[in-house]
Amino acid sequence: MIVRFVWLWAMSLLLLALPGAGAAQSLSVGDSGAPASVEVPEDLTPETVRDLVAGLTDAQIRQLLLERLDAVAEEQQEAAAEATEAGANLFYHATTGAVQQIVISVQKLPVLFERQPQAFVTFYETFGGSGILQMLGYFAIILAAGFAAEFVVNRLTRNWHLSSADPVQDTSRSAFRTLGKKLCRDLLGVFVFVAVARTVAFSVLPPEMLPYGGIILFNLVALPRIAMALAGFLLSPKQPEYRFVNTDDRTARFLSRHILGFSLLIGFMLAILEFNGINGLEAGETRLGFWLNLAVHLYIVWMAWRARFGLVDMMRGADDDVSAIEERVSRAYPWFAIAVSIGTWWVVNIMVSYEAWELLSTTPHFKSMALLLLAPAMDTAVRGIVRHLMPEMSGEGVVAERAHIAAERSWVRIGRVIVFGLVIIQIANFWGMSPVRIATGAVGEQFAASIIEFLIVVATGYLAWEIVSLVVNRQLAAEMTASGAVPDEEAIGGDGGGAGGSRLSTVLPLILLAAHTAIAVLFALIALSALGIDTTPLLAGAGIAGLAIGFGAQKLVTDVVSGIFFLVDDAFRVGEYVEVGDTKGTVEKISVRSMQLRHHRGLVHTLPYGEIPKITNYSRDWVIMKLKFTVPFDTDPEKVRKLFKKIGQEVQAMDLYKDDMLQPFKSQGVFNFDDVGMVIRGKFMARPGSQFMMRKEIYNRVKAVFDENGIEFARREVRVNVNAEGHEEDAADMSRVAGAAASGAVQAGLAGQGAAPPKDGP
Incomplete structure (x- = not known):
């Protein structure tokens, strides 16, 4: 009985866990091999499963289980086959399919030269000579109306105009404001031109001529002018004092000139393809788009190669504190631009291999390529914004300067991550993909969602890493600056024993290390989980x-x-x-x-x-320095006490020591008698680290004051009394004895000095 109960309970759980368990199922099994229908309800609960299984035989349960397992196996095999087929399909289109599009385009060159003139013939036959002249007249009226409206707007906004009479701007913020006004003025002019010209076109053009009006206005007029406005904003070729990016005049003029040529080439490409479509010539029929697209990308490669040195300077920026990684990235940028151009061209071939003509009609490849090629300007903008929004350096000294630079670099890296994320999202939008749908057509929606989630987790972890570093380093710099934790060896006399930092400045590096370790481990596990990797064995192994x-x-x-x-x-x-x-x-x-x-x-x-x-x-709170002076026996200790007191008051009044001397230097009276003289001791209390400079100052002042008051320092000497009435031989003997004694005293004094050198350090 117990075994059957366990068997029924296991079957209940298994039926609930199997995919599709909620769908109605029918089982045909007889009691003795004869068919018998078993209906599985749609909404299964543990109670209904137990009731259902309780009425089945073991053979029926086995049969039901086998059917469900077979269905699960078939679903898994189909999913695996679809994933394999999708991966193989993607590989084919990315390699062989793309190469075949190049071969087909070469093969269709004769068709291009044959069919393209027919499009112009069709256009002529549609309107005739008089109709074309009439269209040109209409276009002249439309353009004149648009330019007239733009002229009026320019007159109204002439104070936005950037002229040589304007004062030279000293900061990037002022330059950004001035160039931004000019950009808004130019874009406003283009917008007014297009709006007025479009309104006039709808008013005067016949319906069959309206598509050609759009080709002229947007592709051949508006697009190049917008590109020129953006180039003027970023490069300011005529007035380098307003230039927002770091590059020389020659490169700025070269890029500005060829950005216009590049936009005209793209506008001509879009215009001729639309013209052919209106006149019955499909893009895939002649492959004209392939050759024009190739010309566009070759133009970019040529521009990047010719302006490679200026692009390196543009990417590096005007800052002096460029890191080694930033320097390498700057030098690699021209090659990056070339790679982006070639890669985008290859992506277009892959899309053509998929026959995704509708997707390419919105020119996502050109938009994506332009966004990627604007990386230097965006990076420079991030650095400029951080440089101007950063607060002033907190404190003074080397520590505060290092902390300020580190904080600035952290903000720059955070800005770069945010810009990178926005660029990726925008490029996905250009291609008509939401973050979850990226690559779904090739590798499956679940895998694409996992990749996006993985990238988001990694980016979030990096931002957390930088923010923690920013906060802790800023607090650490403030603590170390406030406490003077970086000692000056000249100030403390080179003997050590300086004041230390605060308790927080000691613990903060360990807190930063622990926080970085926790962030790295936590987000690594989350990122692996996002990819579908089971992290339970990793946690068990770590334990x-x-x-x-x-x-x-x-x-x-x-x-x-x-x-x-x-x-x-x-x-x-x-x-x-x-x-x-x-x-x-x-x-x-x-x-x-x-x-x-x-x-x-x-x-x-x-x-x-x-x-x-x-x-x-030796450096906690305060220190007491005791000094010993040996004077002759006939010295007045009271006089020495008064002199020491005066010296202590003078030293404490000095600006250099008034904040560090806690108790002034004063005499402690006679400390000891030796065979030379009296030992008088003095002491003072000071903050750790400043006592050695105070000691030097006190020694100098004591020497000067003793000289002024006729007080000598006791020194070892030998006195010999000679009887003048004695014999000359006795006098000579006594002189020799005195000389030997004096020599021995000098040698003993020197030996004593060498045997007891002063201690170094506290």
């Missing part, structure tokens, strides 16, 4: 690897955990001078498992956190 690392690398775990507690205890910060055992140095860098100490003589020590028994911090 097993983590356990293996945890058991096999206990020392690493010890280092990481110890570092976490050191940071929680705020034992050290980046920039502070610390002592760990016999090792001293400034904390230069911290990582997950170790810290690096830079000795003030240049040595770098790397210490794992797990090997640090204790840390002595």
Whole structure:
């Protein structure tokens, strides 16, 4: 009984899980081989499935299961066959099919020379000589009306005109505003011209002449003028002081001139193809479009090659801080333009191989190619916008400057990603495709949707990466600038022990590393899932690897955990001078498992956190510097105290030290007596890092004040008393003894200085 219940429950779940389980099914199986019909309801639920299966025999259940599995297998085989066929079809059209279109176009050259004159003959026979003259008269009236209306608009907007009398603009923002006014004026003139000319054309032209009016107005007049307006906006060939892109005068004039020629060639191509269509000559019959399209792309290749050096400068921009990648991309741009032109031409051949004439009639290839070739202008625009919208540099010094440059580059990269996404979406719209429908005709809608989702996830992850870097680096620069975390070796005397950064500036690099790691792992898993890859084994493998690392690398775990507690205890910060055992140095860098100490003589020590028994911090909050001076026994200590007090007040009043000296220099009285004199000690309290410069200043002032007041520093000496009434031999002996004693004292003094050198560092 239990076995049958489990069997029925499994069958219920299987019937619900199988595709098409909700459709009505009919099963014909007899009790003893005779047919018997079993109706499967359309809306299946676990209860109805259990009721249905409870009334079936084991043979009927097996038969029903086999039928459903066979249906699923057939559906999968059909889907696989369709995908294989679609992939093979795409490969054929992208290679053999495209090549065949070239061969066919060459073969139809005689047909072209034979059929094209017939189109002109058909046009002449339709209107006759008088009709053509009448059409030309109508066109003259239409064009005159359009240009007259444009002249009136230009007079009304003459203050928008860019003339040599205008003041030279100093910034890209002003140039953009001035050139933008000129562009709007030119485009407004073209719009008014087309609107008025079109209205007049509909008023005076007979219906059979209206298509030719559209050919003249849009393809041969409006299109070249719009191209010239855009070229003037981007290149400003006549007035380089307003030029928005970075290029020389020769390149600007060359590109502007040939953009006009390029637009005229495209306009002529569209006009002649429309003319042939009106007069009964199909595009595929003569393949005239192939040769005109080839001429257009060869023209672009020639332009890119002739202006390659100017295009490199245009892509590089006027900024001095161009990265190595930007430099390589700039140098590769002319080749990119050539590749785009050739690639677009090949795509057109593929579309012709598919016989997608309706799609090509909207010229998506020309629009896509123009959008891709405008990359230098768009990139320059992004950099210009970022440069002008960026706030002023926060703080002063090297750290603030580096942070400002890094933030600017992050914004530029974010802008580039956004522009790239918009370009891809716009190109998809040119080809009549939504993001989900891209490539659906060849590889399937599900795969196309997965590709688009993958690209969106990657772009979003990159934007998150850049935004986190931007926020953390900006905060890090503000913290380091505010705390003065970059020490000046001249200011601190080269002895180390400077003040460190804030606690936040120490932790922020680790936070940035953790955030970058989390973003990379998270979005990588999401992107793989978007492609249909099961990430569960990856997560399981990562868990097993983590356990293996945890058991096999206990020392690493010890280092990481110890570092976490050191940071929680705020034992050290980046920039502070610390002592760990016999090792001293400034904390230069911290990582997950170790810290690096830079000795003030240049040595770098790397210490794992797990090997640090204790840390002595010389740079936290304040330091006390104690100085010793040895004076003769007959010196008045009270006089020295007053002199020290005066020196302390003078040093504390100095602008260089008034903010860093927390307590002024003062005397601590007689500290000790030795065989030379009295040892008098003084002290002062200062902020970490400034005590060494204060010490130098105090030493200099003490020396000067002692000289002014007749106080000498005690020095080791030997006194010899000689009896004048003694014999000469005794006097000579005593003189020799005194000389030997003095020599020994000097040697002892020198040896004492060499044996006890002053300590370096805090």
